[in-house]
Each structure stands twice: as structure tokens, then as C-alpha cells.
Amino acid sequence: MNKLVITPLGTISPYPKDNMNCPGYLIEYHDQKILIDCGSGITRLLNFPHDLKNLNVIITHYHKDHFADIGSLQYASFVYHNLGELNNKIKIYLPKKDIGFNKKAIISNKECYAEYYDIEDKKIIKLDDLSIQFKDNKSHTIESFMVKIENKDFKIIYTSDIGTTNFNELIDYCANADLIICESSFLEKHNAHTNTHMTAKDAALLAKESYAKKLLLTHFWPEEDKTLYLKEAKLYYDNIEIAQEGNKIIII
Numbered sequence: 325m326n327k328l329v330i331t332p333l334g335t336i337s338p339y340p341k342d343n344m345n346c347p348g349y350l351i352e353y354h355d356q357k358i359l360i361d362c363g364s365g366i367t368r369l370l371n372f373p374h375d376l377k378n379l380n381v382i383i384t385h386y387h388k389d390h391f392a393d394i395g396s397l398q399y400a401s402f403v404y405h406n407l408g409e410l411n412n413k414i415k416i417y418l419p420k421k422d423i424g425f426n427k428k429a430i431i432s433n434k435e436c437y438a439e440y441y442d443i444e445d446k447k448i449i450k451l452d453d454l455s456i457q458f459k460d461n462k463s464h465t466i467e468s469f470m471v472k473i474e475n476k477d478f479k480i481i482y483t484s485d486i487g488t489t490n491f492n493e494l495i496d497y498c499a500n501a502d503l504i505i506c507e508s509s510f511l512e513k514h515n516a517h518t519n520t521h522m523t524a525k526d527a528a529l530l531a532k533e534s535y536a537k538k539l540l541l542t543h544f545w546p547e548e549d550k551t552l553y554l555k556e557a558k559l560y561y562d563n564i565e566i567a568q569e570g571n572k573i574i575i576i
């Protein structure tokens with residue numbers, strides 16, 4: 325069965341709090357695993373060594389809350405390889421353009437059992453029968469890649485950190501998606517500039533105008549009540565869930 329299971333591991337930003345972590349989504353499909361972002365605290369929800377096997381890690385951009393746990397993951401790969409329980413390197417995909425500033429912090433070939441690949445705009449990788457496409461959303465403070473995962477049965481979009489700068493283009497990109505995992509850093513009451521982060525209302529309008537089947541809101545302010553994001557978004561679009569650590573979404 326072509327079942328894809330999405331487990332939110334981190335749903336808040338910019339720091340972890342209580343039982344919530346910074347951004348991370350584990351996607352399981354057949355025997356493959358895709359970890360989108362590796363934010364602060366997410367490794368405590370991974371199941372080692374199982375989740376290291378056939379693991380593809382995608383870092384969408386170089387904000388620390390999106391890659392802070394990469395070192396823990398690398399050490400875990402090293403230890404389980406030495407224990408004979410991990411025989412294939414984990415694959416780590418990193419944005420190419422800004423790697424210079426971040427290379428020392430992220431790329432390690434010592435005490436690590438990983439190999440590294442570039443992310444560039446519009447690049448597509450194939451995994452099983454999935455096509456995984458990266459697209460610079462051009463609406464964040466630095467280069468930030470959306471991830472589109474699709475096959476003949478479904479289409480899923482992870483927006484990464486994004487504002488409303490190219491909203492019409494974004495609507496086209498997300499057209500008829502089965503699921504949009506969309507950041508909603510703000511509520512309208514915060515009166516924030518939305519050129520680099522969205523409100524819950526923005527995310528809901530994106531889902532509505534692109535005719536998405538479902539919207540998963542994420543990337544919340546740690547001190548805010550999550551239900552307020554749902555309440556705001558529901559004014560514009562109906563099929564919405566609030567991302568919670570461990571609450572799986574299954575796409576068939």
C-alpha cells in the first residue's frame with residue numbers, strides 16, 4: 325500500500341519549550357524515511373537506530389532552529405554504525421548557496437556516518453516512486469526551500485519559513501495539494517510584517533485559494549496558545565489541523 329506517514333517532531337520556533345520542539349517532520353514511505361528540518365529537541369522523539377535506516381535529512385534553510393539537532397543525529401549515526409546496527413550512511417541535503425558560512429557547524433565526516441548532497445532551486449530527487457522537489461520560496465530573510473513531495477497518488481507541500489511576498493506564485497505551486505504543511509508564525513493580533521513569516525490567516529487563505537485538501541499549521545510562537553491559530557485560520561478555510569509533536573497524519 326502506498327501509505328505515507330507524517331509525524332511532526334517539532335512545531336514551534338525559535339526555541340523548544342515543555343514537550344514541544346523546533347521544526348522537524350519525519351515522513352515514512354515504504355522503507356524510506358525523510359526528515360524535513362532537524363530543529364532543537366527533535367532527536368528525543370526519534371526511534372534509534374530504526375529511524376536512522378534509509379534516512380534522508382533535508383535542511384530547508386540555515387536558521388539555527390531548523391538544524392540545531394544535526395550534531396546529535398550525526399553522533400547517533402556514528403555510534404550505531406560502530407555498534408554494527410547501521411550499515412548505510414544517512415543522507416543529508418543542504419542548501420548549496422549559503423553553505424560557506426555554515427560548513428564547519430554542519431558538515432562533519434568525523435564521528436559521523438553520513439554523506440552530503442546539495443539543494444538547489446528546482447532540484448528534484450527521486451526516492452522510491454516519490455519525486456521530491458526543492459523550491460526557493462523567495463519570501464524569507466535568507467534562501468529558504470519549500471519541499472514538494474509527490475507521486476501519481478498525492479502531492480504534499482512543506483512551505484518552510486515563508487512570508488506572503490510571492491503569494492500568487494505560491495498559490496499556483498500549491499494547487500490541489502493533498503496537504504500543505506504551512507508555517508504560521510503569527511496571529512493577526514501580533515501586527516507583524518508578513519513578508520518573511522505568515523499569519524494563521526495567510527496560511528488559511530493559501531490553502532483555500534490553492535484548493536488544497538488539508539492544511540497543517542505549524543511553526544508557532546512558544547508562548548502562544550495553539551488553539552488561537554486554529555480559531556483564526558478556521559474563519560477562512562475548514563480542513564485544518566494544528567501540528568502537535570507525535571500526532572501522525574496518514575496520506576493514502
Ligand SMILES: [Zn+2]
Binds near residue numbers: 347390
Ligand atoms: Zn523557523
Ligand SMILES: [Zn+2]
Binds near residue numbers: 385464485
Ligand atoms: Zn527561518
